[in-house]
Amino acid sequence: MREKKIGLHTFMALPAFALFSVFFLYPLMKGIGMSLTDWDGIRQANFVGLNNFIAFFQDDRALNNIRTTLLFAIGSAPLLNIVGLGYALLMDSKIKGKGMARMIIYLPAIISPLIMGYIWYLLLQPGRGFLYHVLDNMGKASWFGNWTAGYATSMLVLVLVNVWQYAGMTMVIYLAGLQAIPGELYEAAKMDGASSLGRFRFVTIPLLIPSIRINVVTNIIGSLSVFDIVMSLTGGGPGYSTETLSIYIMRMCYGSKTGYSTAVAIIMFFIILVPVLISMRMTRAKAMD
Amino acid sequence: MRRAASLFRYLCITLICILCLIPFLVLLILSLNTPKRVFYEGNIFIPDFYFYNYIEGWFKSNICTAMINSALITIMALCVIILLGAMAAYTIARFNYRFNKLIFGILISCMMIPGIINTVPLYTLMIDLKAINTLWGMALVCATNALPQSVFVFHGFIRSLPKELEESAIMDGCSWFSSFWRIIFPLLKPSVSAIVILNGFGIWNNYSQAVFFLQDRRKHNVPQALSVYFQQFAGAKWNLMAATAVIAIVPVILAFLLFQKNLIKGLTDGALKG
Numbered sequence: 001m002r003e004k005k006i007g008l009h010t011f012m013a014l015p016a017f018a019l020f021s022v023f024f025l026y027p028l029m030k031g032i033g034m035s036l037t038d039w040d041g042i043r044q045a046n047f048v049g050l051n052n053f054i055a056f057f058q059d060d061r062a063l064n065n066i067r068t069t070l071l072f073a074i075g076s077a078p079l080l081n082i083v084g085l086g087y088a089l090l091m092d093s094k095i096k097g098k099g100m101a102r103m104i105i106y107l108p109a110i111i112s113p114l115i116m117g118y119i120w121y122l123l124l125q126p127g128r129g130f131l132y133h134v135l136d137n138m139g140k141a142s143w144f145g146n147w148t149a150g151y152a153t154s155m156l157v158l159v160l161v162n163v164w165q166y167a168g169m170t171m172v173i174y175l176a177g178l179q180a181i182p183g184e185l186y187e188a189a190k191m192d193g194a195s196s197l198g199r200f201r202f203v204t205i206p207l208l209i210p211s212i213r214i215n216v217v218t219n220i221i222g223s224l225s226v227f228d229i230v231m232s233l234t235g236g237g238p239g240y241s242t243e244t245l246s247i248y249i250m251r252m253c254y255g256s257k258t259g260y261s262t263a264v265a266i267i268m269f270f271i272i273l274v275p276v277l278i279s280m281r282m283t284r285a286k287a288m289d
Numbered sequence: 290m291r292r293a294a295s296l297f298r299y300l301c302i303t304l305i306c307i308l309c310l311i312p313f314l315v316l317l318i319l320s321l322n323t324p325k326r327v328f329y330e331g332n333i334f335i336p337d338f339y340f341y342n343y344i345e346g347w348f349k350s351n352i353c354t355a356m357i358n359s360a361l362i363t364i365m366a367l368c369v370i371i372l373l374g375a376m377a378a379y380t381i382a383r384f385n386y387r388f389n390k391l392i393f394g395i396l397i398s399c400m401m402i403p404g405i406i407n408t409v410p411l412y413t414l415m416i417d418l419k420a421i422n423t424l425w426g427m428a429l430v431c432a433t434n435a436l437p438q439s440v441f442v443f444h445g446f447i448r449s450l451p452k453e454l455e456e457s458a459i460m461d462g463c464s465w466f467s468s469f470w471r472i473i474f475p476l477l478k479p480s481v482s483a484i485v486i487l488n489g490f491g492i493w494n495n496y497s498q499a500v501f502f503l504q505d506r507r508k509h510n511v512p513q514a515l516s517v518y519f520q521q522f523a524g525a526k527w528n529l530m531a532a533t534a535v536i537a538i539v540p541v542i543l544a545f546l547l548f549q550k551n552l553i554k555g556l557t558d559g560a561l562k563g
Contacts, residue, residue: 011380012380015376020436095302104306110490112494114496130315130319217401266406
């Protein structure tokens with residue numbers, strides 16, 4: 001090893017760390033302090049201990065937000081992975097126009113989810129939406145339901161629109177993983193008499209673990225902190241039924257409950273942390289096999 | 290049998306592509322209808338080709354200012370992410386200092402925290418820094434959110450580069466710091482394009498934090514300008530809403546077409562191997 005003297009290179013991580021400290025670590029610490037106060041954003045803050053956390057678990061709206069956020073994630077994250085992997089398996093072969101198809105499928109993911117929500121709203125609006133008119137022209141207007149008005153159906157619409165939008169992104173990561181699997185492994189498995197299902201189970205899946213890990217973790221984080229698409233598609237309605245935790249945080253902050261909203265953010269942090277750590281541990285154990 | 294399977298594959302992919310494109314086509318059709326045509330008389334798939342919607346949408350909404358704002362925020366944030374991220378990743382990848390390890394550990398564990406979690410305390414900090422309603426403030430917030438991932442991607446890439454690259458320069462008396470800028474930084478192109486694609490669109494489209502930090506109408510970014518413009522119609526004037534949405538989407542699609550060749554390569558080289 002060459003001797004390394006202290007020089008500018010020693011301190012090259014400091015600018016990034018300074019920026020990160022000011023705009024991330026400091027607010028994170030400050031938020032923990034704020035969550036223990038009744039601060040309304042203007043007046044003097046008083047220390048209230050864990051009252052904000054107790055109030056959260058006694059508020060029906062907040063508990064419903066947890067239910068909505070979890071339901072959305074339980075619907076979105078697995079479906080996104082299944083659909084994304086399905087797309088990737090379809091696309092992982094020598095076919096014409098593959099680049100074009102990949103581009104088209106990825107396209108929705110680059111558009112703002114807020115705009116996407118508005119577009120789907122234009123499509124699905126009861127009585128005037130595009131889909132209603134297509135069905136009406138076919139004489140099947142009765143098939144159309146007022147989907148964004150009920151809780152169950154609007155949750156379904158939110159999940160499906162989210163999956164529709166981000167399936168391409170999940171697909172691309174699976175595709176990159178699939179292309180890294182050497183073809184000889186499939187040949188060898190074939191020689192050993194493995195069926196195509198067996199090859200998928202014992203060759204494809206184990207070697208896809210790095211892609212699965214990235215996709216599962218990012219989809220869990222993304223769907224548990226969903227904001228834009230709910231704002232534009234349902235606005236959290238009907239009532240507050242489809243409001244998610246991230247929207248609740250914003251509304252509480254604007255509603256002069258600054259201290260309380262930071263407490264909600266800390267609760268949300270743990271709601272995200274637990275499934276992320278579990279899925280990371282599971283994919284790590286599998287990778288060892 | 291094999292032919293049938295490949296035909297089935299083509300059919301599936303075509304259907305998926307159509308499914309992905311339908312909302313865009315509907316948006317385009319809506320944007321070209323006259324204001325009077327609220328209900329779709331005649332053939333709903335043939336619009337009126339009424340381009341005046343675009344002119345009205347452009348001048349009545351805030352979309353022009355918003356696109357400039359979004360572009361400036363995105364460019365500033367990406368510069369910060371790339372310069373600071375590459376510098377940090379270099380020293381972490383090459384030198385085993387204890388505080389380098391510590392910084393890397395902190396950054397990686399914060400990668401799992403979405404920005405919305407500390408937005409409220411950040412909001413009070415931004416007021417103290419007089420960074421509310423400024424483009425640079427928003428750019429720094431967006432850059433900070435993306436910093437851990439970019440250090441991670443650059444770190445993976447730099448570690449795959451042989452050390453001999455700089456060592457001959459060091460022998461000739463060049464410092465590690467300047468050999469980074471002269472030798473390593475120009476080699477980071479694949480990672481840079483992965484980072485630009487992974488974060489650029491997200492920063493351009495940022496809504497959940499723009500709602501807090503860019504409240505002044507003149508500082509609105511694209512999603513905000515559209516949501517304000519859409520809310521004032523309360524479900525009417527769809528043709529105008531659609532035309533404005535098309536205006537907002539066009540630059541994003543153009544940028545995507547420009548970078549999409551690097552997207553898959555950038556993702557494969559940068560994100561997966563990193």
